[in-house]
Amino acid sequence: MEQKFDLESITGLSDEEAAIRLRKEGYNELPSQKQQSLFSILLNVFREPMLLLLLGAGIIYLFLGEKNDALMLLFFVFVVAGITFYQERKTERALEALKNLSSPRALVLREGKQKRVPGREVVRDDVLILREGDRIPADGVVLFCSNLMVDESLLTGESLAVRKSQWDGKTAQVQPGGDDLPFVYSGTLVVQGHGMAKITSTGIRTQMGKIGTGLRGIDQEDTPLRKETRQLVRNFAIAGSILCILVVIVFGMRGEWLDGLLAGLSLSMALLPEEFSVVLVIFLSMGAWRMSKKRVLTRRMPAVETLGSATVLCLDKTGTLTMNRMILSTLFSVGEYYDADKNGNLPL
Incomplete structure (x- = not known):
């Protein structure tokens, strides 16, 4: 049996109480990666x-x-570093x-008056006053609603909006998902109706915050290309060092230690693939630029490189991820099937 709340008696928090809680519990925002x-x-x-x-080779050439040769290599270093930077x-x-643009503003009830505040200050x-088109800033319970429908696909992956109850x-x-639940969640979108909710959790204590906290625990690994280039550099360094030592020893047996050192270093430098770094960075930059054109x-x-190496992409609910609508x-009607064309029109 639903509890009937006296909406006239709901005045919300005072500005002073809201400020105290904000200082005590922190801003209503998820822990993000530091810029x-x-x-x-x-x-x-x-x-x-x-x-x-490249940098080491340039210093040795100097x-x-x-x-x-040194200026050419150092020029390559600055070109590569400049493009990447x-x-x-x-x-x-x-x-x-994008982070600043996506920060929602919330309509709250403070001291009996409606007030628009930044979502991070809830x-x-x-x-919270809920209206069609509002992005819900925190988790809460529904005190009152009228035909309230919320899109929770951000949390559940289901593109259909769910109905809310008082x-x-x-x-x-409980966990998000399903109709007639009296709970609203941070990050979800009101698509129909209106209502009023009381905030119960903010920041990392919300369902969205728990997901974000879990993702922060994932370690960042090097890409296969970076591992391979590190191994390649190590192999060239070892081979160059061995050749340099052998040349120094051969020259040293004739008493020409300085000439042997210079010859060994020159031979080692001749082994270095100076163009590899430039080619890799230019191609990766072109890939990043092309992706930016696709938003x-x-x-x-x-x-x-990691994305380009993917041969199979397995996804669940591809319709939700691509268009977020069905x-x-x-259509099957009166014992017959009707196929829609690419515009969704039926031959009726």
Whole structure:
């Protein structure tokens, strides 16, 4: 049996109480990855094995007095670093802009008056006014509703909106999904009707926050290409060092230690594949640029190689992921099948 709430007596929190809870419990936002600083991006760029190989070769050429070769290699280093830095910095700015743009504003009841506040400033026990088109900022229970339908596909993967009912004051909160549940969840969208809800959880304590916390525990691994280039650089370094030592020993047996060292270093440098790094970065940058034209942002350029290596993509609920709506393809009526055309029209 539903509990009938006296809507006239609901005034919401006071501004003072809301401020106290905000200081005590923190902002209503999910823990996000810290934005990379300029120094952090540069550091990550120069951690690439092939780039370190070029940089080391350029320094050694300077030591040997081969200024032309040294300048050429160092020029390659700055070109590669510049392209990588530009692409990753551009992506960081775009992600930050999207984050600010997607931050919803909520209509709450404070001291008996409706007030529009940033979603991150919603606190526990706030009374939320729900209207069609609103993005729900936190988890809560429904105090009142009229034809309230909510799209919970962000949490459940189901494209059909679910119907909400009024909370009876006793039912404990359950997982999202299913009709006639008296609960609303952070990140979901009101697609029909209106209502009023009382916030019960904010931030990482919401269902969305639990998912985000779980994803943060996933370790970031190197891509296969980065592992292979690291192994390639290691092999060239070992081979070059061995040849250098052998040449030094041969020259040293004749008392020409300095000439042997210079000859050994020159031979080692001749083994280095200087163009590998430039080719890899240019092709990855082109891949990231092409993906950006398809409205896909690449935070780390090596991820382009990982995506390009995929041969089979297994997905559940592909319709939800692609269009988030159902399309009529076939109709069975009065013992006959009718196939819809590409525009969804039936030959009736």
